[in-house]
Amino acid sequence: MKRVVTTLGALLLAFGVAATAVADTYPSQTIRLVVPYPPGGVSDLVGRVVADGLKARLNQTVIVDNKPGASGVIGTQDVIRSKPDGYSLLVGGLGGLVLPPLVDPKFPIDIDKTLTPIAGIAEFVNVMIVNKDLPVNTVQEFIDYAKARPGQLNFGSTGIGASNHLTAELFMQKTGVKMEHIPYKGGMASLNDLRGGNIHVVFENLPTVVGQIKAGAVKALAVTSAYRAEQLPEVPTIAESGIKDFNVTSWMGMYGPKNLSPDLKAKIAAALVEVARDPATKERLQTISFLPVDRDTEAFTSFVKSEHDRWKQVVDTAGVKVVE
Amino acid sequence: MTKARIFGSQDVLAGLMFILIGAAALALSSAYPHGTSTRMGPGYFPTLLGWLLTGLGALIAARGVLSPGASVPGGSPRCALVLAAVVAFGLLLKPAGLAIATAVLVGLGAVANRDFRAIEIVLIYLVLIAIAIVVFVYGVGVQLSIGPA
Amino acid sequence: MDLFSALSLGFGAALQPVSLLYCFIGVLCGTLVGVLPGIGPMATIAMLLPVTFGLDATSALIMLAGIYYGAQYGGSTSAVLVNLPGETSSVVTCLDGYKMARQGRAGAALGIAAIGSFAAGCFGTALIALFAPPLAQLAIQFGPAEYCALMVLGLIAAVVMAQGSLLKAIAMIVLGLLFGTAGTDVNSGYQRFTFGLPELAEGVDFVVLAIGLFGLAEIMVNVESKEKRTVLVNPVKSVLPTRADLRQSAMPILRGTMLGSVLGVLPGGGALLSSFASYTLEKNLARDPSRFGNGAIEGVAGPEAANNAGAQTSFIPMLTLGLPSNGVMALMIGAMIMQGIVPGPQVVSDQPRLFWGMIASMWVGNLMLVVLNLPLIGLWVKMLSLPYRMLSPAILLFSCIGVYTLSSQPFDLILTALFGFVGYVFIKLGCEAAPLLLGFVLGPMIEENLRRAMLMSRGDPIIFLERPISLGLLLLAVALLVAVLLPSVRKTREEAFQE
Incomplete structure (x- = not known):
């Protein structure tokens, strides 16, 4: 019995030493940040800024590896199947990892069992934009206008269960407004119809529409976050406009395969937090309308959990499901 | 008009192929929700196409039986x-x-x-x-x- | 800013040595990936995008744009030579271009494609410089109902394009529409016809389908044939188009350019529809429509001009509205954001050097392309005189690598082989593959927009008739349908009377 305990202890010790040793020598080869979307998208842009920051801190080549396909599933599975050695990391967030399993019971990945959150890296706000000829200028005016026309207004989204779809659902739940959901493929197609007056409102990602708003092509009524966006200081938040506790941001974080050792996780998370706090990162992210966030593993894990619970409630209340 | 000509007719065989694919599409899409014409479900459009294809296939095959036209050229396993x-x-x-x-x-x-x-x-x-x-x-x-x- | 000073600013930027260099790299890459089947401008731009982050914004966008329109030039080469549509838009070029090649007129086909593309490119560029803002408004006018009507018109056009039996052509379109529904449904997220395979979740890739139906099937049939030892049926005649060829092609090029310029502005299928539309138009205007499909040079000249003009004008919504009209333009928007340029309507006024520099570079790039491509024609034509037994392994290898680059999965190649078999069966049964491909591309767009339009009208189909553009397009579709059906109805009646 004693021998068993000793052996076990020795093994554990050896394992621990090995693990620390791994963490000590890490990184000794190129690190791959897998972005499960094509280049040029928001995940890719954030991934590249973070890759540059990590490169400087870890003294190791960090490449962004775009693995698009099946709405992010292909790239995510790539990381899940990789060795948990810290050389394959995933840039993932609300839209790709939290919302899809909530609305699709057949979603092929069990995120909790296959991935481990490492740290939060960035977020951006959504803006409530309307057609520029719609006779409303504030959120309250919009609510009154919509309530006078129940079920007659349309809102666009980038697909069922997308963050801009569920944000609109949340808005309807909190205000009692009823609107029709018109899903689109990809981010920009709905903007064309918003400008043409075929749909009336979209809760769109700030990076894609900030130019449209500044040029007066669409009207911004409010931002969805608890704070005002630096790019649009004159646009109020939805909460300021009288809808209590309305706080939605789209966020992104770094994930690794499930069995990533705690030491490695801590080392990567520490580097990521440093990157997020670096003013240079902030400046680069801001030009593309993002905001860095410095959530370490613990904060990020509980944040992901709270986001999951909150959106689950929205999804369940609205009855949003892929299979009717 | 011999039997061999009808069975070797391009039109008859093409018609049968379309009927077969159309029927398969109908069978598969019968499992998808159809929805209404306002709120079309994922099964609406494929079912419509399945019927259309089956119908067209039947027309093509029928025409082939009436006038077989060109027959299928031979092939080589290579x-x-x-x-x-x-x-x-x-x-x-x-x-x-x-x-x-x-x-x-x-x-x-x-x-x-x-x-x-x-x-x-x-x-x-x-x-x-x-x-x-x-x-x-x-x-x-x-x-x-x-x-x- | 008046046009003259705007253009001089633009040419000032585009004629900088560094801009010329990146423009050249762009069009060279574009030509190369255009010729190679499978690897399209989209994949190439995606691969090169990270490289451009190190460049200044103007150089980066000039290079990326060059890849896009360069690929339209290159795409016709493999279509004409070996019946492989290198790009979506060159499907139509296969129809008459490949026939011309087999008749020993590959040089004429390639030459007219290059000349037509150049003329269209120049015109398209001028159009952007002069009328970009009003044309951009056209894009906004197009809602779901209008798109749906446009796509219906496109489908009718596909029927006109058919060479043999009308019924079979319609069946092939329907089959194409059906293939197009495979994958995840946009409106509900439902997986259709995927057989539980994650590789099919995004549907069948166009390249897989086109290489299978056109390329592989053609090789299979050629391998079987007893006498033929080369692609050529007749010996090579002249390497370049003759005067008669040019005269015959002038009007088709002009009409194709006009069509392409307008359709290219529309998001989605615009640029692709333009080559189909031009083919249909030329066939309908021709004195002897039966020449089409048997090596009519107008069937190459018009569509090639149309697709290149469309490629140019598809930049208009992106540059002036900040709205991308296709996947490539979405990537360009990503490139702009990464460069710190906020895409949107203000780019024209905030970044005049970038905007006008890009426009000027397109003209410069088109000139480079024609200079680059014309001398290559001789080389390409010589390649065709190689015995087929040497050519076919090469076509197979390049097709296969091209397919593999799509997603690096063996599944895509197995699917290509499957469609090769299907295409072979189609040839044996006398079914044309081109209408199927058009149906395949238009299918998802029709369904999406139809469902969107019905949602917006809360189920009332009157939405298609009460909107003027949609009504106009539908009336045009009906007119076209009547024009096609009448002669064939008359013919059957004449035949009936004779019996």
Whole structure:
């Protein structure tokens, strides 16, 4: 019995030493940040800024590896199947990892069992934009206008269960407004119809529409976050406009395969937090309308959990499901 | 108008093919929610197409029975080698690398031709593998390993 | 800013040595990936995008744009020579271009494609410089109902394009529409016809389908044939188009350019529809429509001009509205954001050097392309005189690598082989593959927009008739349908009377 305990202890010790040793020598080869979307998208842009920051801190080549396909599933599975050695990391967030399993019971990945959150890296706000000829200028005016026309207004989204779809659902739940959901493929197609007056409102990602708003092509009524966006200081938040506790941001974080050792996780998370706090990162992210966030593993894990619970409630209340 | 002409008729066989595919589409899409014409479900459009295709197939086949027209030209089993080459290439590329996969593809693809010559195949292989490596691996930057993984 | 000073600013930027260099790299890459089947401008731009982050914004966008329109030039080469549509838009070029090649007129086909593309490119560029803002408004006018009507018109056009039996052509379109529904449904997220395979979740890739149906099937049939030893049926005649060819092609090029310029502005299928539309138009205007499909040079000249003009004008919504009209333009928007340029309507006024520099570079790039491509024609044509037993392994290899680059999965190649078999069966049964491909591309767009339009009208189909553009397009579709059906109805009646 004693021998068993000793052996076990020795093994554990050896394992621990090995693990620390791994963490000590890490990184000794190129690190791959897998972005499960094509280049040029928001995940890719954030991934590249973070890759540059990590490169400087870890003294190791960090490449962004775009693995698009099946709405992010292909790239995510790539990381899940990789060795948990810290050389394959995933840039993932609300839209790709939290919302899809909530609305699709057949979603092929069990995120909790296959991935481990490492740290939060960035977020951006959504803006409530309307057609520029719609006779409303504030959120309250919009609510009154919509309530006078129940079920007659349309809102666009980038697909069922997308963050801009569920944000609109949340808005309807909190205000009692009823609107029709018109899903689109990809981010920009709905903007064309918003400008043409075929749909009336979209809760769109700030990076894609900030130019449209500044040029007066669409009207911004409010931002969805608890704070005002630096790019649009004159646009109020939805909460300021009288809808209590309305706080939605789209966020992104770094994930690794499930069995990533705690030491490695801590080392990567520490580097990521440093990157997020670096003013240079902030400046680069801001030009593309993002905001860095410095959530370490613990904060990020509980944040992901709270986001999951909150959106689950929205999804369940609205009855949003892929299979009717 | 003989039976053989009807069964060998391009139109009759094409019609039957369309009916078959249309029916398969109908069977598969019957499991998808159909929705209403306002809120069309994922099954609405495919079901519509399935009926359309089955109907068109029936028309084409019927016309073929009435006037068979051109009959199906004969084939040669050698053309299956072309498909085998593509499939083999796909299965071999990752585990065996570009050099071996290309050898199999070029070999099968060349042998499919009636007038192939063995020495020529080797030469073609050498030229093609060189081009493939220069153009795709170094030029376009496709991530491919040349030798076995 | 008046046009003259705007253009001089633009040419000032585009004629900088560094801009010329990146423009050249762009069009060279574009030509190369255009010629190679499978690897399209989208994949190439995606691969090169990270490289451009190190460049200044103008150089980066000039290069990326060059890849896009360069690929339209290159795409016709493999279509004409070996019946492989290198790009979506060159499907139509296969129809008459490949026939011309077999008749020993590959040089004429390639030459007219290059000349037509150049003329269209120049015109398209001028159009952007002069009328970009009003044309951009056209894009906004197009809602779901309008798109749906446009796509219906496109489908009718596909029927006109058919060479043999009308019924079979319609069946092939429907089959194409059906293939197009495979994958994840946009409106509900439902997986259709995927057989539980994650590789099919995004549907069948166009390249897989086109290479299978056109390229592989053609090789299979050629391998079987007893006498033929080369692609050529007749010996090569002249390497370049003759005077008669040019005269015959002038009007089709002009009409194709006009069509392409307008359709290219529309998001989605615009640029692709333009080559189909131009073919249909030429066939309908021709004195002897039966020449089409048997090597009519107008069937190459018009569509090639149309697709290149469309490629140019598809930049208009992206540059002036900040709205991308296709996947490539979405990537360009990504490139802009990464460069710190906020895409949107203000780019024209905030970044005049970038905007006008890009426009000027397109003209410069088109000139480079024609200079680059014309001398290559001789080389291409010589390649065709190689014995088929040497050519076919090469076509197979390049097709296969091209397919593999789509997603690096063996599954795509197996699917290509499957479609090769299907295409072979189609040839044996006398079914044309081109209408199927058009149906395949238009299918998802029709369904999406139809469902969107019905949602917006809360189920009332009157939405298609009460909107003027949609009504106009539908009336045009009906007129076209009547024009096609009348002669064939008359013919059957004449036949009936004779019996």
